[in-house]
Amino acid sequence: MQLKDVSGLIASAACCLISAEVIANESINTESDWLDDWQIDSALMLYSEVDRVSALEAVFSFKKDFKDEHIFSGKLVIDSLTGASANGAVSQPNVQTFTRPSGNAQYTVKANETPLDDTFKDTRVQINGQWTSPFSTDITTSFGGQLSKEYDYLSLSVNGSISWDTNFNNTSYTLGGSYAYDEIEPEGGIPIALTKHYSDPAFFASQALFDQAYSSTIATTSSDKQTFDLLFGVTQVWTKRLITLVNVGISKVDGYITDPFKIVSRVQSDGYTLDNINESRPDSRNKQSYFMQSKYHFDWAIFDVSYRYSTDDWEINSHTLESRIHIPSKLTSYWQPHIRIYQQSAAEFYAPFILSQNETPNYVSADYRIGDLNAITLGLKYGDQTQAGNPYSIRLEYYYQTSEDSGHARPGVLQQQNLYPSVSAIVVQYNYRF
Template identity: 50%
Template structure:
């Protein structure tokens, strides 16, 4: 048998497969192969001594004519590593029972408590359809499905975009609704309940521990729903300058806690006496204001944006994001990237609780809800290949610096690092064809 050395048309193969899923014939797919566009990417994200993630993405876009456009995306994430529990470091070693109740783990003296059993795989599917419905008016609708080991999410969205002023101005309105279900290993803990400790994890039948553990469980699973509204204005200023303004409103209702986060209860010397599960409000309303400007120059494109967000948890944040594409030649470019982020702490954030004090209604030691600054610094290099495809590489450094939001630290906690810096490296390879 003679083997053919004819190169395989990957775009055609993927286009045919995608059309089969949509109910389009292979002949139709082959006829419009050149209109299929694919974007693929493989990204690595690694925090120092913490979480590591590897993400693969493939996105497809198809114009069926007359601006009837389908787009779809498949994302697969693999996450491993250690995640901060919210408990404070201590001058002596600490032993914790795992969230499932099965087994213990030890944290060395002076170290931030991290649960090293963090492991998950996420699969996400997106599909979107866009088409004109009247002169200068376009509609778009889509679905999203995401599944993890203990998290399931369904979402749908719809939007309208209206062009006016000879298509130099576009007004847009978007809506989306998501329903999420969380079913953590071990179940949903009771808010602010004392975390059960298993002194004999090797003992298979420990009725006393099982009773204590079960008494801290509220239910096996819980859910939340999220409604987002977005109003947008895009304006062409001149042949080089484009601006965009958005206002977003987001409301969340339901289970917002992280079932794996604790707070340490410490005495006057700062020594941990017990742990309690966190509790956050079951509603959240967030407003965001976004401005973006793109300016085309002879040698490239400058892109800068600013976002201000505020919510009824009292988290105010500011984000500045800037990119500068510099064309090195007709087929190659580099793109420096800088992003700065600053946020205030949630009104119920506290790094620990004091023994003997009345339990608050809401409390969380999750550093992601605390006061912080963060920045990203990176560089992207892209090239257009002889066949018109594009290959690019991105390397970035990320640093997050939590801060003390005005809490006094009793006793030994003054010598502990309660707000450790999080550092990460991001690397990505992308291929467009």
């Protein structure tokens, strides 16, 4: 299971908070005061889907200004993921048996239930560093790198950007780019796309024959992909109260993009599953995104609203509308409601199942994450300070996602099955600044 994918879902539900700062005392030139020059932030978040994925994420970030706006920043992220994930097969009116990715064990799914593999778990450790410095009075440059490691996934990336401030620092232009190299080495290996997923040794004369058949569907032990990103942005200060941001981004991915853990059901004209095959996705993806954000400071609150449109050559088009309102209530306390609305169209090769009598397409995936989706996140944060002046806050978020009917005609028994189950999650965050 790639935690990078789950992180994207968690980010859509809520942002990680919990922060702490150590402010430098520059009046005394000692070693301890040099350490105090570092600004240190920490973050902790619990994300839990009902009957599915649970994730715990801890973030530690640090920053130091080496004078004259020469700034080094870094971050350490630790993710832990457990729970159940849909394997892509359709539910059936009978018990189903599936082989785990390792090929060494099986699990069963009850009748009329979405097939979930409920025993996966993984941990991701990510570390990155960034150096930002002025090139001239109006130009700032930034360069950095990142390393992310999971049990079966390695990601390395580098990035750079340049910003130009003009119009008395009221207008800022930014151009940035990044390159990432990812290597996946899943347990059990990389399956051959569209080959049969052997699920039950009971259909073989011996375990050895089953192992031989299962091994014949594995292409290699690992594969890789490369990602190139380019972004151009403009930030404009209009008045003392209003600031806006516009970003345009393009992304290109080449390499292994198929999910090695997902399968697709081939069903007969009566709706019963004939067999399951390993999914197949294109080995490239081109994506464009457009982002707009505005912040306005009213006398009674700060209003933040943003909109993002994304499109790619898989025909996945998405719209994201998000808003937060920061409302001070007393001298130090505040309330901050939050809403996020998301809509996504399906990839051109998405199908909840395929008919066994039809020719198998070159690309097909039953992964609901690339299907027709609607999602909403609702949240509320409350913050205040202790008597010692340390800020704290608590946030509660609710995430609800529905998968839309993709228009595929359901044969036989599939008419009584829930092929598009909803997903709901709770996010709880506690924040404290030291």
